[in-house]
C-alpha cells in the first residue's frame with residue numbers, strides 16, 4: 001500500500017468543500033490556538049431534483065456563496081485537530097446542528113433545550129470541538145427534524161487520519177430520498193399510517209442529490225467509497241457489481257479485518273466505507289446497487305478512466321483503530337431498554353415542531369425529543385463506569401437506534417453472527433435482543449433515539465444523563 005501515491009479525486013462541489021475546509025486545517029496544523037471558523041449557512045434554494053421539475057424552497061447548507069449545483073458540503077476535519085464552524089441560520093425557522101457520531105462535548109451536540117438554545121432565523125451559533133475519531137460521520141439539524149432533513153439538511157463529515165492508508169481515489173456519497181410530487185413540489189413529509197409502521201418513503205432516490213450519478217475513477221485503482229445513509233426512512237442493502245469490494249469501516253470505526261462485500265444492510269444514520277478495485281479496461285462500469293426489496297436499483301455508477309494502475313485489492317490494509325474505551329464487563333451495570341409500539345396519546349406542541357401523533361416508546365415512555373419539558377432520563381450513568389444496554393426490539397420493524405456522544409460495542413445478539421465494530425447506531429432488527437457495552441466517558445445529557453425520524457418524533461426517544 002505505501003507505494004500507492006495519493007491522488008485526490010473530487011468532483012463538482014466536493015472540490016469547493018475541500019478548499020473551504022483547507023483554511024481551518026492549515027491553521028490548526030500551523031499551531032494556531034483556534035482554527036478560523038467555517039461559515040456554515042442554512043438557506044433556501046430552488047433546484048432540480050426529480051427530472052424535469054424544479055423543487056422550490058429546498059433547504060441546504062452552504063459554505064460561502066452558494067453555487068448552482070451545490071449540495072450540502074462534505075465537511076473535512078482531522079482527527080485530534082480543532083475544528084470550528086459558525087452556523088448562520090438563513091431559514092425562516094429555528095435550527096441547530098448535530099454532529100452525528102462525533103464524540104464531542106455535550107454543549108456542542110446541537111440538541112435544542114437540552115444542550116443549547118434554538119438558533120432563530122437570522123441568528124448564529126459557534127460550534128468548536130476536536131473530533132477524537134477518524135471516519136465517516138454526518139451532520140443534520142435537531143429541530144423540526146422531519147421537515148428540515150426531508151427538505152435537504154443532511155451533509156457528510158469526513159474526519160481524516162494522517163495515518164490512513166492511501167487510495168487512488170475517494171468518493172463520498174450522501175444517500176437520501178425526497179418526497180416530491182410530479183411537479184417537483186414537496187409532498188407531506190409523512191403518512192401517519194406509515195409512521196406507525198416502517199416509516200414513509202420518498203419518491204425520488206438520490207446520491208449527492210442526483211439520481212444514479214456517474215463518477216469517474218482510475219482504471220485498476222483502489223477507490224475508497226464513503227456512504228452515508230442520511231434519509232429519514234430508507235434502510236439500504238448495498239452491493240457492488242463489476243468490481244471486487246471490501247468493507248473497511250462501519251459507522252466511522254474500522255472493521256478489524258477488511259472483509260469482502262457481499263450485501264450490506266445499513267439504516268438511516270449509518271455509514272459504510274468500502275474499498276473497490278476498478279476494472280482494468282477504460283470505460284468499464286461498476287454499479288453500486290440497492291438490493292433491498294424486490295426490484296434492485298442503481299444508486300451510482302463508477303466508470304474506469306485512463307491506463308490501469310494495476311492495484312491489488314489484497315493490498316488493502318486495516319485502517320487505524322479509534323480510541324474507543326472497552327467496557328469492563330465484570331463490573332458493568334445492566335440497563336434494560338425495551339423498544340415498543342404504544343397506544344395513541346397526543347404530544348404537546350413544540351417550537352421544533354410536532355408531527356402530532358404518538359406511536360412508539362422506550363421503556364413504555366413516549367417522548368418526541370427537542371421539547372422544553374423533557375421526561376426523566378432513561379438512566380443516570382456515573383462518569384467513567386461501564387454499562388451494558390440490554391436492548392430489545394419488541395416490534396416487527398427494524399429501528400436504527402442512535403446514541404449521541406458515545407460509541408458502544410455490540411457484544412451479543414440473537415439475530416446476528418458477525419458483530420460490528422464500535423458504533424453510534426445499531427440497526428435493531430425485528431425482535432432482536434442485543435447487548436451494547438459502553439464506557440460512560442463523556443459527561444452530559446445524551447439522546448438515544450430511532451433514526452427513522454417519524455419514529456423519533458412519535459415517541460422513540462429518550463436520553464441518558466452522565467455525571
Ligand code: C2O
Nearest residue numbers: 098100269402447
Ligand atoms: Cu443523527 Cu439525534 O441524531
Ligand code: CU
Nearest residue numbers: 399450452455
Ligand atoms: Cu424506528
